[in-house]
Amino acid sequence: MSRTDPRYLRYVALGDSQTEGLGDGDEVAGLRGWADRLAEHLVRHSPGLHYANLAVRGRLAREVRTEQLSPALALQPDLATVVAGVNDLMRPRFDADEVAGHLEAMFAALTAQGALVATLTFPDLTRLIPLARPLGSRVIALNARIRDAARRHGVAVAETTGHPVVTDPRLWSVDRLHAGPLGHQRIADAVAHALALPGSDDSWTRPLPHESPASRWRSVSGELRWAGTFLGPWLGRRLLGRSSGDGRTAKRPLLLPVRPRQDTADGRG
Template structure:
């Protein structure tokens, strides 16, 4: 890993992102009607150092790790990129009865397959979900999964984007209205964290404190919680009960390696 870190600002030439809604970039709206997200933002930072960089994003919302391993990993192998970002397993971990040990085995096999091509691999840990209304109940499973991810990174020589330690993401402004996906500001900070993990120089700091927020009256907070439960929590539970995924019928937003559109800010 030391040699990788010393070459962190080198030109990879091509970058492919794999995963689910987190990597697709949900809740970080793009002016073209799609979603931007931390992976797109990372690609923009990489492009600032190498304008010839080609980028693909194969992530699709709602996907489980088996689907990512079976569908996205072979596509990435065929593209033969210099750098791959793999973030998977979150949708599995939050499901009742899921086994983080079994999920980690699949993740390990995927990383091994990607590394065998000669690609560098960036993986991200799970978020610390303390204080969140639903996901705090699976915090222990996320912690167990994170331990596996770090062991996998050591085994295969991967870069690690440590999301668990990002205390700035505990701020409500880091999350969208659904409280399950990052906001644009949250995605921006994660992209900066990824740059730090890869050794890519950037001007901004993901640790920058949030501006002070006025205190929210109790009644207003209760009203927000009720509206959130009605508009986001209930539909999410309904989809789980019906076995329906938000990604059903969807395809990757950037299936091929292409240069980014000129003029996009790296922020």
């Protein structure tokens, strides 16, 4: 299906917690997330669209490939999104070439079957998490490889890097690792723009209204609270060899119809 005829029948999303929708909804009411929001955008122009979301939190790029690629191919999507690598970035042993290799293998397999594929680059985590400063060079390296792999396979790339609004804390949930509702909407809008979908534009890059910065004391105390509430448990899971996705399966493994939904710009229904 060409980008000049943006009508889709089958959209399949592959990835980890961001694509699953953490930070947008909850376990009781259900998770929404940017892939759901993109599907809701698509169905307005593609009546009859069916959508599956195979993403599972905590998955490394290798695991996304081994667990999700075959089911995705079996669903024969004409549109797929592949977003993975952040969990790899945060592991002690990180190999940008290895991670990008898994992503490229998914790009190649999906595009070879005729799907249009979209992905995105990752923001500078150090602007959200000062303690993550050592990861800055990893993000740059992985983003460069994602762009190269995408170019080789005709994959659309939503370039989140270079836009200051992407690291505005108001787009992120309190754990700073997952987008909040507004952030998920911006990601969906970025991918829609990269795909040149009807009704999409670059408004997702625009900054939010100015907000006075927090005092130094509030910033320091906030960092300490964040470390105790989120960083500590995350490190504990790593030391024990556990993942937040242990025992979990995809929230939407089958292609199901999508209902059109109208939202305000900030993600509130």
